Amino acid sequence: MPALRAIYRAETADVAELRLGDFEAVWGKKYPAIGPAWRRAWNEVTPFFAYPPQIRKMIYTTNAIERLHRGLRKIIKTRGAFPSDEAAMKLLYLALRNLGVHWKPAIEWRAAYAQFTIFFPERLPTTIR
Structure with missing residues (x-):
């Protein structure tokens, strides 16, 4: 799990792709389906890295x-x-x-909300009630 976490917590999409390569080198033989699945969905994954860490944590924290x-x-x-x-x-x-x-x-809700108001100002009020 830490190897996968390093991918989606990467600072940029380029760093994440490097970490995916590291994951495949270490775990590729034991889990051969994971790396190719990430690579097939890479175009859907990369927009995720355009957001700051506060928003990304809300996306991946379940x-x-x-x-x-x-x-x-x-x-x-x-x-x-x-x-x-x-x-x-x-x-x-x-x-x-x-x-x-x-x-x-x-999740640090105030920090995340502040980032959401920056990225989506038309969708959110500027104050938390």
């Missing part, structure tokens, strides 16, 4: 969403069936409330 889904699945999986839709909604509400206690911000 850990919070995955953790939320895992927590909800864990709660639902232990129940066989629900007597009503209301019972299911109450269970999900309580699960969300309990899962929210452990959340830590993975």
